[in-house]
Amino acid sequence: MADQTTPQDPTTQQPDPDSHGGEQIAHPGLTDDMREEPDHGEESYQGSGRLEGRRALITGGDSGIGRAVAIAFAREGADVAISYLPEEEEDARETLAWVEKAGRRGLALPGDIRDEELARSLAGRVVDELGGLDVLVNNAAYQMGQPGGLADITTEQLDRVLKTNVYAMFWITQGALPHLSSGASIINTSSIQAFEPSPGLLDYASTKAAILNFSMGLAQQLAEDGIRVNAVCPGPIWTPLIPATLDVEKVDDFGAETPMGRAGQPAELAPAYVFLASQESSYITGDRILVTGGKS
Template sequence: MSDQTTPQDPTTQHPQPKQPADDLEPPGLTGEMSQEPDHGEETYVGSGRLEGKRALITGGDSGIGRAVAIAFAREGADVAISYLPEEEEDAQTTRRWIEEAGRKAVLLPGDIRDEAFCQQLVEDAVAGLGGLDILVNNAAYQMSQDEGLRGITTEQLDRVLKTNVYAMFWITKAALDHLGKGGSIINTTSVQAFEPSPQLLDYATTKAAILNFTKGLAQQLAEEGIRVNAVAPGPIWTPLIPATMPEEKVEQFGADTPLGRAGQPAELAPVYVFFASQESSYVTGDRLGVTGGRPL
């Protein structure tokens, strides 16, 4: 759980707009951000809720994935992370935090748009961890388009769909041979599944698909004792934001939420821990929003 020794005002406990609109090349590196996100490095305190578990997190090098990796490790899990080769610097930082928690870290670089890599990813994670208990399908790609549908090229659509949806199918399918009773699959959907932004039409479409995949798969796997749930973040401050959105959107990112600011990755990690742990043993096919007050 997070350290909550003193009361905090949720509207002011993290930075508010205006965020710096750094000029980052996609997918963006944390170290290139002038305002780095909070992943819970100094605040997340574990309590053994995932002791002895083995988890694979896609997109685990930075942002939400890094926060989840840190939380899982501090809760007692060994963690494998997948990431693009160009994100190696971020991945090594995540490795350090996992190992400082006394847990094993397995780094698996590659492009999840490739089906063969997705299959190998799971096999390598299982080999490195000695098994698999938790799968977090978190990796995603977006690119804002002010021209709307007219600005979405087939190349962009292909990248968004393969990263966000195809890879989830491929990786999950491969993981089913290793997840046993008590296993947990957690998918990252989005407030965009419920409230699509016009400039993120293709991304929002994939996030709606992830939500339906979660609901349907949960029914398929219930009799096998495997639970499937989703986390629906609102606007969360990660390297992907300045790397894929126009300057004016970055500066005001999160300002339209009731809490008036973007969320930090550290604020999502406890939700993933909940879905991965025994505390959610009677929860499957559901979703939990972390949106700063925006309704789902």
């Protein structure tokens, strides 16, 4: 991604979707396994102290959108804890290395958030290690494309999608609430799928709609406490989840249907999370930011 201060043509500043070449990798997908690695803002994101001294927890923080947000938060002055699956340790270590290069503290929290006890414990562990919690980003998600649609969605898959995307969000947020005070921010990753569900991602799309609804409802509950709740709704973003869960044909054309004609990069999502975590968005709650390349 180019220098943030330099005007760019957004249709060409990142690679076209066809450069992905129908790539597929094993789930859950590691960044190093991708032939074309995403841009997380490693060389481009420039902080300006907007989150100085804050403590953040990002689920699914090892790669993709989570890594980009972790890098941006750290460069804005926040200490960052990331939760991730144990099999994603390699990516997690890379993310934490970028956090530490920014001069901030990083905290690794491996484990499967489908485990209720573990999910509820995450916020307390952040408080114990980093001294508090100011920003919670519920970002972790599971999807697995099913070309046959509803008939091909097994109970096992439905259970995994719901527990990872919805149950864990409830548990983690419930565990975080006692540690959050006025000025805190909760940011949940929803999706364009909440508005335009793909037939082959029906279970995943349903959870993303639930996440948006959860964000809007919780915002009303917590507004009087000075805690803001918002959502980010990404469009097609190039992360390890895509070649690990979609058919070759879908990967090959990923993002081509957007008005900009390409998939987005994680680095292009991070500023939305920074904005919602910062005091610049102090009068915004119960809302969402779409980052979709014009697809709406």
